[in-house]
Amino acid sequence: MEVKWCGLDYGECIMNADEVRNPLLFGDIYKSLGHPELVGDRIRKYRVLKEKYGGYPALHEGHRDDIYSYVLDGDAEAIRLFVQKELELKEVGQGLEELLEYLNAQDIEVCVVSELKKSSEPLGSDPISLFLRKKDLLGYFHGLITPLGRLDLKTGSVDLRYKGATKKGGALYDVLAKELGERGIRPSEAVIVGDRPEMDINPARERGFRTIQYTGFVDKGPSGADMVACSFKDLMGVLRGSQDKIAEFHNARL
Numbered sequence: 001m002e003v004k005w006c007g008l009d010y011g012e013c014i015m016n017a018d019e020v021r022n023p024l025l026f027g028d029i030y031k032s033l034g035h036p037e038l039v040g041d042r043i044r045k046y047r048v049l050k051e052k053y054g055g056y057p058a059l060h061e062g063h064r065d066d067i068y069s070y071v072l073d074g075d076a077e078a079i080r081l082f083v084q085k086e087l088e089l090k091e092v093g094q095g096l097e098e099l100l101e102y103l104n105a106q107d108i109e110v111c112v113v114s115e116l117k118k119s120s121e122p123l124g125s126d127p128i129s130l131f132l133r134k135k136d137l138l139g140y141f142h143g144l145i146t147p148l149g150r151l152d153l154k155t156g157s158v159d160l161r162y163k164g165a166t167k168k169g170g171a172l173y174d175v176l177a178k179e180l181g182e183r184g185i186r187p188s189e190a191v192i193v194g195d196r197p198e199m200d201i202n203p204a205r206e207r208g209f210r211t212i213q214y215t216g217f218v219d220k221g222p223s224g225a226d227m228v229a230c231s232f233k234d235l236m237g238v239l240r241g242s243q244d245k246i247a248e249f250h251n252a253r254l
């Protein structure tokens with residue numbers, strides 16, 4: 001598949017949250033705070049939210065404020081420990097860094113495309129940027145696209161045309177198509193990679209993007225994706241840069 005641009009989903013694609021388990025997270029936080037008696041209550045409240053929003057990724061990308069206020073009771077020190085502990089437990093998908101090196105070498109522009117709707121910190125200090133920085137991956141990406149805006153990871157500027165536009169509603173892909181179009185990239189020359197059919201695949205496909213369903217962490221069932229990849233290594237086998245763009249890239253360096 002020849003592309004100029006690649007958008008990678010965050011939760012259960014770039015980032016693996018399998019190790020973020022309740023007892024590890026809340027046990028450590030409330031023992032550090034000297035209140036081990038609160039662990040059980042916090043785990044219960046966290047479960048209530050996970051059930052309300054349909055699981056960990058939706059809760060963490062869309063409703064973090066609820067975790068801070070309802071589960072952690074607005075306690076600033078508990079929130080700080082939560083953010084820190086969560087970062088330690090989140091892992092990078094196997095083979096991701098090799099894929100990113102490959103995409104950069106193919107001159108394919110790479111962005112994170114996430115449904116992050118709320119963040120108590122501004123873009124750049126949001127949980128996804130912190131994760132990419134902690135794992136030393138920030139340099140591989142051009143941008144972070146979310147319903148809070150598009151953060152340019154090279155310059156730090158924020159494009160607010162994305163504000164309020166979601167993946168699920170599809171408006172985010174409308175803005176993306178427009179933004180790429182301004183730089184001469186058509187949706188058919190761009191690919192979206194993600195795990196959720198209703199969020200990453202179907203609305204993107206309806207707007208003409210190429211789509212790849214990533215099942216390396218979880219298989220969310222059938223979708224209209226162009227293909228399914230169960231590892232990042234598989235993606236390296238299928239994606240390649242546009243020959244025009246590579247020639248342009250090399251000419252510019254001469």
Ligand SMILES: [Mg+2]
Pocket residue numbers: 009010011012013057194195196
């Ligand atoms: Mg996902």
